[in-house]
Amino acid sequence: MKKFLLALTLAVCFQNGFAQEITLDKIYSGYYRGKGIAGISSMKNGEDYLVIEPNGIAKYSYKTSQKEGNIVDGQFSSYEFSDDESKILLLKESQPIYRHSFLGKFDIKDLKSGKIISLNEGKPVQEPRFSPDGTKIAFIVDNNIFYQDLDNGKIVQVTEHGVKNKVLNGLADWVYEEEFGHARLYEWTKNSNAIVFIKSVETDVPEIYIPIYGKSLYPQEMRYKYPKAGEKNSVVSAHIYLLEGEKKTKVNLDNFKNYYIPNVIQTAKPDEIVLITSERTQNASDILKVNIKTGSVQKLFTETDEKWIDTDNVTLEFLEDNSFLWGSERDGNRHLYWYDPNGKLKKQVTKGNWEVIDYYGYDPKSKDIYIQTTEKGSINKVVSKINIESGKSQLISNTEGNNSANFSKNYHYFIENTSTSAKPNTYTLKDGNGKIIKELQNNNDQLQKLKADNFVEKEFITIPNEAGDQMNAWVLKPKNFDPNKKYPLFMFQYSGPGSQQVSNSWDNGNTLWFNHLVQKGYIVACVDGRGTGYKGAKFKKATYMNLGKYEIEDQISAAKWFGNQPYIDKTRIGMFGWSFGGYMTSLAMTKGADIFKAGIAVAPVTNWRYYDSVYTERFLRTPQENPDGYDKNSPTEYADLLKGKFLLIHGTADDNVHFQNSMEFSEALIQNKKQFEFMAYPDKNHGIYGGQTRPQLYQKMTDFLLQNL
Template sequence: MANIAFAQEITLDKIYSGYYRGKGISGISSLKDGENYAVIEREGIVKYSYKTTQKVGTLVEGGFESYTFSDDESKILLQKESEPIYRHSFLGKFDVKDLKSGKVISLNNGNFVQEPKFSPDAAKVAFVVDNNLYYQDLASGKITQITTDGKKNSIINGIGDWVYEEEFGHADFYQWSKGSDALIFVKSDESKVPEINIPIYGKNLYPKLMTYKYPKAGEVNSTVSAHLYQLSSGKTLDLNLSNFENYYIPQVYSTAKNDEVAIATSNRHQNKVDILKVNTSTGAVSKLISETDNAWIETDGMTLEFLDDNSFLWASERSGFRHLYWFDAKGNLKKPVTKGNWEITDYYGFNPKTKEVFIQTTEKGSLNKVVSKVNIDNGKMMLLSQAEGNNRADFSKNYQYFIETSSTANKPYVYTLKDGNGKSLKELQNNDALLSKLNADNIATREFITIPNEAGDQMNAYIIKPKNFDPNKKYPLFMYQYSGPGSQSVSNSWDGGNGLWFNHLVQKGYIVACVDGRGTGYRGTKFKKVTYKNLGKYEIEDQIAAAKWFGNQSYIDKSRIGIFGWSFGGYMTSLAMTKGADVFKAGIAVAPVTNWRYYDSIYTERFLQTPQENPDGYDQNSPTTFAKLLKGKFLLIHGTADDNVHFQNSMEFSEALIQNKKQFEFMAYPDKNHGIYGGQTRPQLYQKMTDFILENL
């Protein structure tokens, strides 16, 4: 149903041709002097003045994927090419350029490395090759091998195994001491971890096997240990963690002391975390603080920042909301830095001159992210960004300036230079041209509403109605959700991904809505952690309640409600089509988990404990258990080479549906991973989903 004859409209061809591609600023990095910043442009890495916003010069010519300065900015590490491994990890080729002499040397003789890091004195770069840790002296070019026992699918030094990388959110697990004379690294022995085998079809006569270690819920994890390498002696010491939590080592941190590094360790349930300090001269380990929680600790997003006097800031949910706490160097609590019924969502830094901490928060409501500063002595807070929308900041090193990146649900990204008190100095980049194209193509606006659930909560939701919306008409409803723990799909921010596709559907006569139910984030722990040990139960109850609420609105046709989601959202769609079969007419599940027994240990056990401890939490919230309830039209989609949510999930659910004589549609994407993209894959996928909706909803 087009709005008007010959109307300009948002089409899949336009979405996937790049017609709606926005403009951004790439690789923003403040320089040490606080007066200039660097960005990546076509000609290379370019230097700009904050004061004049004019180009000052080119630091390095040529094309680079990314760059990192040494602490003193005498050298720059340039990433020339890369080959992805998993979500965060990649093999890269790097050069180091001396910005004073202009001399360039290749890291590891121009061969691939992983996770290179400058030493704080800029004299060395450490890196990992074939699961072993090395460092290269930049003056002589000499490469020193630190570990020798690295072996594929067995021993890993300095980087994480698959599950560490995926669920702790980073690939590097080593750190230089501030004195540049020692390295602390994590060793993972994954030899006893069960393997997953994924066939790779390609154009091979016989499919190849991709084999790697993947600990599923309740299975054996890597045995991890922490080690100290001292450069002067060339010796490696084993660190004794036996008196502390030591099942996981999620993070290694620099401190402000030359001879000290901090590590975070955790129990298997991830509801107790120890922050330990390691003396890099002696190898002595002592505890700074312990954090405990009745449910779980967000081990994948911990904030720990050491200040100049080695006191430190730590983010905790102990009050029921995520806030910053200030501890002295010995681990005694000095004071809470922030408090209130809102959350800290990002930490940007501390200005020792003004005693101010720079943060991103939800203080203006859970739909918005704003940038503020707070004085850690007197608690005085000041809003620096706009009060609405999604705002983030790249601060200058002296905190006199920042570049604000902001968007709202109905306005794409704007980049603005501001001073340290939030005063706008100059707009650096907007996306007015993109907005003009979208307006010309009749983009519909996103409205925010709240919807009650059965527990008495008001759930955040958005709704997109056709531009020629007629309140006297009944429209089919297409619901999108993700719903994973601590996630947020309903926010006052630009959605250049699915948002455009949703508009395409709205122009075909659908209403699109999204609801964040219990378990989602930024509203405090009571709302988020109610799902503990029962993942999926309350989340699907809330989606069903929301669909029923919509069905009772005069403008919705309750016999035509559909639902879509990817990953955790695909799991939820599968539950909606079984447990909610009387409410949902059609559903599309992409790359779904269909039983948490098949998913990885760190993520799953954080929320459910192990299947041995909590079998019902797994089986009573699995769509496979309820396959016999399917009624509506169901499209199941999965990439065969998904290293994250294995194809096995969809095979298992398919078999349950088949044995219950249920008809459904299935689409497999050969050799595609969890993202399902490459070549013409995405256009084909979204055309397939669009056709399915048009035919069945």
Template sequence: MKIIKHIFIFCFLATTLTSAQNKEITLEEIWQGAFRMERMDALHSMKNGQQYSVLNFDRASGSTTVDVYDYKTLKKVKTLVSSKDIEAIKYFTNYTFSDDETQILLATDVESIFRRSTLGKYYIYNTKNNQVILVAEEKIQEPTFSPDGTKVAYGYDNNLFVKDLESGKTTQITSDGEKNKIINGITDWVYEEEFGFVRAFEWNAASNKIAFIRFDETNVPEFSMDVYGQALYQTQHVFKYPKAGEANAVVSLHIYNVKSDKSAEVKVDKAYSDFYIPRIKWTNDADVLSAHYMNRHQNALDLWMINANTNTAKLALAETDKAYIDVTDNLTFLKDNSFIWTSEKDGYNHIYHYDKDGALINQVTKGNWEVTSYYGYDDKSHRIFYQSTENGSINRDVYSIKLNGRDKKRLTKSEGTNRASFSADFSYFINTFSSASTPPEYTLNSAKSGSLIKSIKDNDKLSEKLLDYKTSKKEFSTIHVNGNDLNMWMIKPADFDESKQYPLFMYQYSGPGSQSVANSWNSANDYWYQYLAQKGYVVVCVDGRGTGFKGADFKKVTQKELGKYEVEDQIQAAKKLGELPYIDASRIGIWGWSYGGFMSSNALFKGNDVFKMAIAVAPVTSWRFYDSIYTERYMTTPQENPSGYDENSPINHVDKLKGDFLLIHGTGDDNVHVQNTMRMVEALIQADKQFEWMIYPDKNHGIYGGNTRLHLYKKMSNFIDKTLGDKIEKPKTKESVKSEIKG
């Protein structure tokens, strides 16, 4: 009797385990957060270098806290502030310390403007006396403590203000700000989107001067979008948007003197009249400001040192490139005002050390690999900390190196993607590691040796949960296409059978300097690819020419011809994959979003003998419709390069469409305007081409909110099944293909 019972239990467990491992991912699970990961939010290293703070949210009470933890023990030391103790604040979503860490700026009631910009109510909490101060009655932008902690500067209604925290007095330091005309200290739309920053003002070290950029948008053409909302009549969102070749905002640099309450414009002796100021930064000398000036083509970048007392400028560094120069935040001034800089001038992105006058001291890093993040410099050990691709372009590791370029150390050991957050004194770093097979894990490591000290947080529960599902390994390899070995990943069905043939579905983004083939953990789309693999598709991603982290030549080969070489690579890769015995070459599809939508459209039209279908989400259909900074960086202007714009724009190749095409866009897309899709639709209609399309009312470039993402991915999944999956229940065998040919 006992033997029978044990056999029954064993069979039951075996059956249950087998059943559990066959559980299939659903679209509802993906978009309703079933695979949500554990994270560390708003991590900040305290000045003492021995502690760090994080933002914690209590779901039960709906309150937030800023909590301090000890690096060595990882134990909570104290709570600095809790929204439960502040009557005016239900919860806050972000926090910023004053330099001495006695005051905390708390962000509440925050609403988005564009991708990076927000408006919000901000409070200052004083940790010494528990006093709470409201910075302004209105919703404001980018409030920033002065280094001495006595003042806060912020933007409101296109002007700059300074609040004195001791007297409570607020001073308006600019007065000419006007919507769609003049902006002071806050970037315009195109700077925010393409140069990646919003706050265009900076305090000096002595807290007595503020440098700011002024944007005169008067002559920039306006773009308008209908906002349908819920009312009887729609409204319009009208904003300045410089398209390629059109007028940009005229920018100027100004320095405000807090004591005299006066501003002065800074002028430098530039060789070009139409320019950008993509970065400003004070040096350690409170009277010397650095500023990047860049020509409109973005292939010349000058670093100027400006004396704020005499209002004179000296050119410290000038770089040129045959294609373009990337703007970064890596400029770091050392105590002697020598500075660290990153550049691609030797063909790969590396770290350089210059003296305060701009004379090269030495190139710190060298090799056929890229520095991908600069973390900082420790003046005690004279070491620079950075992230690079030295262990392969799809991987990331953290390194340290002496300022003189010697004694390089690899501080991370696991192959995959490693990202570091260093303590203020560079004694520790919190490493975030993930790979295609390992969800993010957070560990405390020694900055000197990289050795593991303690595990902080992991996603083991997610790993265990995924064991119940029928998932497939993401296989990394390279594919030789058009003379290059291109990085590729492939996901096959879990029950993959080499004797059968499967439809192939390709994803790519392909934009300049981007990377989609990376050894890191799943995004939401990766779960979607697993969902498709479960249904019997082979899913592939190939990073073609023009993508990043393989050197400047590989990245910049697409200059002046966006959509030519990248599309050629996707078409050729699809052909080569179609030759594999387990791929059905008659059922190959491709999809992409934004630049990827531009690419998938082109691939379907130009590769009409290869691709059976394509999905394009929020695509650029002609670079003439896109913004000046991004487009001209790679294409110059339409006036200078009309053939580059037109010969590779999918809108001009609609007559070649043979397969199935799904076009998707949000009407509230302030980035890639729905104009792109409307013009594509009209071209397709006039070419008498049938297609499908989906419009999401008032949705921006991300197309999300409420049930939107789930609806979108159901729409795309159904389209894939209809166009590629007609025979998926009974995959073709090699023998059946032969009999079809004979027949």
């Protein structure tokens, strides 16, 4: 009878979650998968919004939050309206190329007549875009720009001579796409009379080739242009194409910075375009206004910085009167500045010891701009509105966590997506002042499943470094944490310039794996040291010309700090990181060999000479200018210092951080008679996923830790 009662008690406990745990099988089966709302977009009237649902694109009322039906039936992964909302562009199929670019098959539906036509006769295109008057769509095929007249179906070729790995028209090359963050390099003028595009000649750019093994008898090759640090980049130029007369004109940029042209931006005026250009050093950018009729160029102003400008994070937004808002770190934090149409500074709009992260829009009636900021602390992101004239500000989101917003066109409503490290994403409909109208979607089921499996929440702390900074950190401790017990410590970080891993936000990724490890008896921690973002330009740019030096010093300092805590076993400290984080882990296991017992480096850069020009030179200049900045912070230079257990992982088809990095580091370790483990994932890119790849990868890393830490 006693045995029966004990068994019954254990069964009840198990059902109530006391004996359950977070497992890799559950993580990768989708058991904990959360819910979201896809494709939220306000309609022009400001009273209705659209979302992508499994059976079509549905329209909802902001006022009632009720569904009013589908505007289009079927399955689509994205959509885009013409400006007058008479037509909608629908993505039916897609095939990825690089991180942002893809080939897609598109349909256009006329919402008045119901007629559906295929873009480019149903053949794949890149980067389609409606003309502002909604009568045409431009697109790219085989590196050339075309446009299709939506009234008669006629397709007009805008550019010629586009050739893969030689000439691109209106399309970013690999490094532009990766480091400036977008693939499209053309724009319609506001009056739909012209297209301004960037031509990239990459003939002299060195080519990388990657073997693709697949199942063929002989491996195939993937070849593309990849300018590594200090090597030749594409030669870029700006051009105007006038639809009437099919006339093309080259824009003369000889008197301006013109090595990079990352941005082509439509203004509020019908016959002009703005270009943002930069020299190779990326510490100064010209903001140039191009007159489409005459081809003349006017410099509005030059943004400068003694270190670098975030050319991958540009905010330039034109208001109705053609004045504009510009994002800058010139006062030590990223804030917005208001300029008149001719480039004269009117005022600094936002101020304070915090940063503007995102710009959502401007309401010309109330004179309010809507922004996401760090006003409530660097680990939180909140949404505010601020009057552009009076400076009066109002917080309209939750005060804690990661809060973002999708506004109605009239700014009377917004859908807030909010999360914290302890609560997954919740979507809430609010009015323009932040008053809750209705909760649209939560993830309480996801959270309940995790809590039933003994999910633990992050504890946020700060840790000092040797420079006197307080570094943001989080810690995960076992549910039954005993302060008198010694635990092994597993540290995770990324540490790249402007990045953030210590954030009061929900993470569906590694945090679930970290909880799995916590349940195996580890304490897991993460520290954002110098070089990371949202704490001001000085903290972020402290690593300039010495990428990796101060970042690893801060991780070593953090490890020592943890090692001095009574509950940490200082002889059992490990580290894990991916990409830049893999680079840091490789440095930790060499320069920090006396501190770290085990490390896992996934897809690491091992010498910045092997990485791309735009990213690397932004922070280090070229190898020719700064050889020590490259070599003295490379883990290959310290391969002889390796002491602990080291697992190196890389995908053979990584187009971003090439497999070459791990091969070079491996050779350095081999020649220094160092033993280590190495795992190569065939034909996998920088993300290392597909099929059963992720479950196998995370099981391998888990087993490595259980055996070596």
